[in-house]
Amino acid sequence: MEQITIKDIAKALQLSVSTVSRALKGSYKISESTQRLVRDYAEKHNYKPNLNAQGxxxxxxxxxxxxxxxxxxxxxxxxxxxxxxxxxxxxxxxxxxxxxxxxxxxxxxxxxxxxxxxxxxxxxxxxxxxxxxxxxxxxxxxxxxxxxxxxxxxxxxxxxxxDNAGGAASVTRHLADNGYRRIAHITSSPHISITKERIAGYRQALEERGLPFREDYVKYCLHGGMLMEETAAALDELLQMTEPPDAIFTASDRLTMNCFTLLRQRGISIPGQMALAGFSNFNSPELLNPSLTTVKQPxxxxxxxxxxxxxxxxxxxxxxxxxxxxxxxxxxxxxxxxxxx
Known part of the structure; x- marks a missing residue:
């Protein structure tokens, strides 16, 4: 359908092009009645502003x-x-x-x-x-x-x-307050901002609860969980430790869901054998079994x-x-x- 222009509206309503243009923009210089007349005509005839011309x-x-x-x-x-x-x-x-x-x-x-x-x-x-x-x-x-x-x-x-540090601290405190003492952290590439901030919050909360920060409990996935095998390698390293963790805090949507899936595949009970909580905006985490504790970002x-x-x-x-x-x-x-x- 051929688009009408400001000139077409002006001709049909017997107004100047500048008056129509100002009316469509809601200019205070144009009366309310004229603005309404122009808007109604434009809407009825499917007028659309020419953004290319404006550009x-x-x-x-x-x-x-x-x-x-x-x-x-x-x-x-x-x-x-x-x-x-x-x-x-x-x-x-x-x-x-x-x-x-x-x-x-x-x-x-x-x-x-x-x-x-x-x-x-x-x-x-x-x-x-x-x-x-x-x-x-x-x-x-x-x-x-x-x-x-x-x-x-x-x-x-x-x-x-x-608030990456605050979110990481809150979930780490929650795990510690629930009785977990060996809380591991699976996160993304070490140089990106969110990784640094979330590790800082995790470390702060451990110190507040009198728990040691262990470098061997922090595992980095360089592609942020995009590769399932990368998450699997990080998780298996933790599970094969002499003193494996009893809880895992994950740092992103994909890492959280990957770990949930991998723990289930390995027959590890959540939270009976391993608690899990992490950053995730996954829709309806309460529908998982068990329902998933998450740090939700706006x-x-x-x-x-x-x-x-x-x-x-x-x-x-x-x-x-x-x-x-x-x-x-x-x-x-x-x-x-x-x-x-």
């Missing part, structure tokens, strides 16, 4: 790029919903790319996004990323960037994160706030020099998998 005029594509590890991850699926909720209302298109925890793929995706002239980028780093020069270069060229979840201080811009809110900050950067008339690090609270949801002795 050429303003030198904007009205597209936001998102770089993250994997959409099937339940946490990132919620983040994307939060991003979309803001972008839709602001008339921005969201283009999502997945790096599958590969730095090489992350760089390639960024090249594709910038080739398409996105107005800004929302970024959660891959577990392989240790060199941030590709982000620094884009930042120096003036492309607005906002980091969320997995962040870096190498680029001075907004960050939106969860993923939707994280995506929403990150998108709002990015659009503020994109639409700012002046250079932004003051940046925020927003830390969102986590919530410990206690269920049967971390049961008392």
């Amino acid at each position: 050429l005029k303003n030198k904007k594509s009205r597209c936001i790029g998102v770089a993250l590890c994997s959409i099937p991850n339940s946490f990132f699926a919620e983040v994307i919903s939060g991003i979309e909720s803001v972008a839709y209302n602001k008339d921005y298109l969201v283009i999502v790319t997945q790096n599958f925890e590969s730095c090489e793929r992350e760089v390639r995706n960024l090249e594709n996004l910038t080739w398409r002239s996105v107005d800004g980028l929302l970024i959660s780093l891959s577990t392989e990323t240790e060199d941030y020069s590709h982000f620094q270069q884009l930042h120096e060229q003036g492309l607005p960037l906002v980091f969320f979840d997995r962040v870096t201080d190498a680029v001075r811009t907004h960050q939106v994160v969860a 993923a939707f809110e994280m995506g929403k706030i990150a998108a709002e900050l990015l659009i503020q950067l994109i639409e700012s008339k002046r250079e932004v020099k003051d940046f925020q690090r927003i830390v969102l609270p986590t919530e410990l949801e206690v269920r049967a998998s971390s049961g008392c002795f």
Whole structure:
């Protein structure tokens, strides 16, 4: 169906093009009755603003790029919903790319996004990323960037994160208070921000409860649980120890669900032989048997706030020099998998 234009509306209603344009924008200079007349006609005739034309005029594509590890991850699926909720209302298109925890793929995706002239980028780093020069270069060229979840201080811009240390401390304290004394931690790549913060919280809680921090109880999965065999190797190392743990705290959605599956496959009773609790935004953890104790992150809110900050950067008339690090609270949801002795 052929789209009508502002000129068509102006001709039909015998108004000037500028009056119609201002009416559609809700300008105070146009009376309420005229605004209503224009809006009703536009809606009846399926008027849509020509974003391409606006983009050429303003030198904007009205597209936001998102770089993250994997959409099937339940946490990132919620983040994307939060991003979309803001972008839709602001008339921005969201283009999502997945790096599958590969730095090489992350760089390639960024090249594709910038080739398409996105107005800004929302970024959660891959577990392989240790060199941030590709982000620094884009930042120096003036492309607005906002980091969320997995962040870096190498680029001075907004960050939106969860209270990783607080969430890790709360679940570790919970396990200790339930009588567990040998609490292991299975986590992601050691250099990413969330790993460092969650280990710090885990260590703090152990010290608070008078329990030793043991390096051999911390196992790193370099691909964050994307590879089941990687999680299996970490779990088996713990189970084969002379003094194996009696509880495991896991650091991400995939690691938590992988460990749950692997313990069941190995015939290990949860929580009878091994308590399990971890970060996870998995839908309906109470439906598992046993129901799963989780640290839930405000993923939707994280995506929403990150998108709002990015659009503020994109639409700012002046250079932004003051940046925020927003830390969102986590919530410990206690269920049967971390049961008392």
